[in-house]
Amino acid sequence: MTAVVIATAILTLSNCGKPQGPPLVVIGLDGATWEKLDPWLEQGKLPNLKALRDRSAYGTLNSVMPYLSPPAWTSATTGVNPGRHGIFDFQRRLADSDKIVSETANSRRTQPIWNLLKGEGPRVCIINVPMTDPPDEVDGVMVSGFPHVSGRNWVYPPERQPEIEAMGYLRDQMEMKLPGGEEQAVLDSLMLIQEKRFELAKKLYQEEPWRLFWVVFTQTDRVQHLFWKFDDPESPVYDPETAEKFGGSIERLWVRCDELLGEFIALIPEDANILVLSDHGFGPIRREFRAGNYLRSTESGFTRDEAIDVFTLDRSDAARLYVRQLGKDPGATRTSEQARELEARLAERFRTLVDPETGKSPFDRVDEKHEIFKGEQSEKGPNINLTPAPGYYVALGDRDEGYQLPSFGDPRSTLSGWHRMNGIVMIAGPNIKPGPLPTNEVHSLLDVVPTALYLLDHTIPKDLYGKVISSGIDPAYWQAHPPVTEGLVQPESNPLTPEEEAQIKNLPYVGG
Numbered sequence: 001m002t003a004v005v006i007a008t009a010i011l012t013l014s015n016c017g018k019p020q021g022p023p024l025v026v027i028g029l030d031g032a033t034w035e036k037l038d039p040w041l042e043q044g045k046l047p048n049l050k051a052l053r054d055r056s057a058y059g060t061l062n063s064v065m066p067y068l069s070p071p072a073w074t075s076a077t078t079g080v081n082p083g084r085h086g087i088f089d090f091q092r093r094l095a096d097s098d099k100i101v102s103e104t105a106n107s108r109r110t111q112p113i114w115n116l117l118k119g120e121g122p123r124v125c126i127i128n129v130p131m132t133d134p135p136d137e138v139d140g141v142m143v144s145g146f147p148h149v150s151g152r153n154w155v156y157p158p159e160r161q162p163e164i165e166a167m168g169y170l171r172d173q174m175e176m177k178l179p180g181g182e183e184q185a186v187l188d189s190l191m192l193i194q195e196k197r198f199e200l201a202k203k204l205y206q207e208e209p210w211r212l213f214w215v216v217f218t219q220t221d222r223v224q225h226l227f228w229k230f231d232d233p234e235s236p237v238y239d240p241e242t243a244e245k246f247g248g249s250i251e252r253l254w255v256r257c258d259e260l261l262g263e264f265i266a267l268i269p270e271d272a273n274i275l276v277l278s279d280h281g282f283g284p285i286r287r288e289f290r291a292g293n294y295l296r297s298t299e300s301g302f303t304r305d306e307a308i309d310v311f312t313l314d315r316s317d318a319a320r321l322y323v324r325q326l327g328k329d330p331g332a333t334r335t336s337e338q339a340r341e342l343e344a345r346l347a348e349r350f351r352t353l354v355d356p357e358t359g360k361s362p363f364d365r366v367d368e369k370h371e372i373f374k375g376e377q378s379e380k381g382p383n384i385n386l387t388p389a390p391g392y393y394v395a396l397g398d399r400d401e402g403y404q405l406p407s408f409g410d411p412r413s414t415l416s417g418w419h420r421m422n423g424i425v426m427i428a429g430p431n432i433k434p435g436p437l438p439t440n441e442v443h444s445l446l447d448v449v450p451t452a453l454y455l456l457d458h459t460i461p462k463d464l465y466g467k468v469i470s471s472g473i474d475p476a477y478w479q480a481h482p483p484v485t486e487g488l489v490q491p492e493s494n495p496l497t498p499e500e501e502a503q504i505k506n507l508p509y510v511g512g
């Protein structure tokens with residue numbers, strides 16, 4: 001603490017004349033949802049989060065579509081829709097090829113907030129934001145988040161990597177699995193990764209008075225994906241015997257997360273702003289819709305050729321459907337107009353689809369590309385984005401068995417929890433009005449960059465898609481300090497070299 005105070009004083013002197021807001025610490029809790037946290041907060045099980053919330057403006061933060069960690073965190077750090085930043089998924093197709101490769105930060109087509117602050121004095125420290133590998137050459141330190149490309153440096157500046165490895169820091173693993181009998185080992189591993197990430201965050205935080213410090217803790221998401229079924233008697237895979245042993249695992253990880261958060265928050269000076277957010281909410285998987293099987297069924301009304309022309313980038317998750325198109329996809333026969341026509345019929349069909357067992361739609365929303373993506377990268381996005389209804393998971397189906405199963409059934413995924421739209425946000429700081437944000441307002445990940453820039457006393461580019469979460473700011477302060485919008489975000493161009501392209505491996509499904 002003392003070191004931070006002294007360093008802040010030195011820094012204030014060296015920057016006199018240049019307006020600088022208080023420092024901002026952004027804490028990402030991947031997959032956090034009030035639905036899960038509220039009861040624990042009330043029961044006093046998460047005292048540090050509770051104490052922070054008591055001095056925060058807080059509420060629900062909507063994700064973006066598709067609400068997966070790569071597009072969602074990229075929207076949180078760039079302030080624009082995937083149609084502009086260009087990251088839609090964990091994977092992407094190589095141009096004019098059937099080959100699907102892991103997506104990387106090289107596909108990002110707009111500047112993240114840390115690049116906007118470059119060359120402006122106090123530096124930034126960014127730890128484990130998903131989809132930041134390869135790391136940016138920031139004014140400060142960046143420890144990349146997953147997916148990681150093998151054989152490449154994942155820390156900037158690269159000379160810092162050996163010491164971070166020597167601390168025993170663990171990067172997120174690429175694949176999520178929960179083999180029977182290995183539950184305890186998987187949980188121990190998640191706890192250890194969380195422990196090590198907080199250790200690194202605390203160490204780097206104390207190194208210098210960062211202007212922006214952004215760290216994302218991702219084990220909260222992983223544990224919910226894998227261990228949800230042990231707390232969910234309504235899950236078709238609920239087993240009282242294993243539930244006896246592993247029920248409460250999610251709570252255990254959160255309780256430890258809260259203790260570690262308490263230690264970390266204690267290092268942050270009172271006059272700093274703290275913004276806590278999740279990239280999406282969470283809920284159970286209790287039933288599966290098999291898109292591949294459905295499209296091949298007679299009841300769907302689609303021809304075999306049409307079914308074959310619809311593909312997914314993922315081998316399990318089929319919520320994002322792509323239509324093969326001439327000039328884009330090898331072997332395609334459909335022109336862009338014909339692809340668009342099939343897209344419209346798919347949307348229409350999905351919008352009226354019901355699960356015969358419940359009589360209800362398996363989707364909260366069905367969106368076509370042009371309805372949800374805005375920006376020059378939109379064409380890269382899926383033609384259809386299916387937002388599952390509570391309890392549903394959209395699976396591709398039993399492709400390897402030739403799509404023999406019915407269109408609906410019990411989930412076959414190893415995951416028992418899945419993302420939902422509603423994440424969380426909390427903002428604490430000297431000019432914040434604590435209390436719940438008005439529920440008649442909608443806040444989203446797109447509001448994070450404008451709000452962060454405002455808190456940093458920085459101008460806000462005019463072409464961001466969101467707004468400052470003004471109802472969380474003290475009204476007198478807001479009156480005296482209206483946001484200043486100025487300039488445009490520069491596009492970012494960092495394509496891979498052919499050698500780097502060749503180096504990227506086809507990574508397995510990660511589902512974060």
Ligand SMILES: [Zn+2]
Pocket residue numbers: 031069221222225419511512
């Ligand atoms: Zn996830």
